[in-house]
């Protein structure tokens with residue numbers, strides 16, 4: 001069943017109303033590629049609301065919800081939490097936001113995530129940002145992240161890299177095959193990466209005008 005998340009209506013010239021789906025941009029890239037960092041910059045410049053699927057899952061653990069223990073153990077193993085849980089959290093966050101432009105960071109992480117989001121919300125992404133970064137650089141960044149995350153240890157990092165290659169890259173490849181991916185070289189300083197990100201959002205806005 002489709003959600004009414006963030007749906008806004010507008011008057012057509014003939015007096016009928018049309019429903020406008022929210023704009024969603026998926027922000028993908030390996031663990032430590034800089035998704036969260038760049039999303040914070042995008043929010044400041046382009047009026048999007050940012051949701052990190054990982055942050056929503058960590059908040060769910062903290063809230064003491066009945067799924068908390070399951071989520072905690074899956075994150076600890078670097079595994080992908082079932083779509084049902086993640087899609088529900090994203091849907092609720094979008095509904096409560098009051099905005100209609102969303103950056104969804106770190107999701108979809110596998111094909112099942114992708115299909116479930118589309119089936120439940122009826123939303124297809126406007127485009128996908130893909131932060132491309134070598135593993136050695138991502139590993140260095142995560143080991144310096146200092147956010148006290150249980151999964152930022154070398155053993156779990158290696159598992160997350162494997163899951164990324166096996167399950168998450170195919171999602172990027174799918175969106176590439178339908179021409180929706182903007183690939184960004186993420187192995188540069190934050191400001192330089194953001195220059196490339198800015199160019200993508202600016203060119204997309206110009207096309208829409």
Ligand SMILES: Nc1ncnc2c1ncn2[C@@H]1O[C@H](COP(=O)(O)OP(=O)(O)O)[C@@H](O)[C@H]1O
Pocket residue numbers: 029030031032033034035036037038141142144145146186187188189190191193
């Ligand atoms: N371009 C960059 N160069 C160097 N360090 C970065 C860069 N982007 C992010 N970082 C740092 O690397 C770590 C991981 O970044 P983060 O945005 O949390 O990545 P992700 O959300 O993709 O896991 C953080 O400590 C962040 O401050």
Ligand SMILES: O=c1ccn([C@@H]2O[C@H](COP(=O)(O)OP(=O)(O)O)[C@@H](O)[C@H]2O)c(=O)[nH]1
Pocket residue numbers: 029030031032035036052053054055057074075076078079080081082086105106107108109113151160
């Ligand atoms: O849609 C998602 C997003 C995250 N995760 C889990 O949450 C962890 C951390 O995700 P996050 O995006 O915060 O990590 P990052 O890629 O930013 O390091 C992942 O390894 C997964 O175990 C998940 O199961 N589904």
Ligand SMILES: [Mg+2]
Pocket residue numbers: 035036052054106
């Ligand atoms: Mg992140």
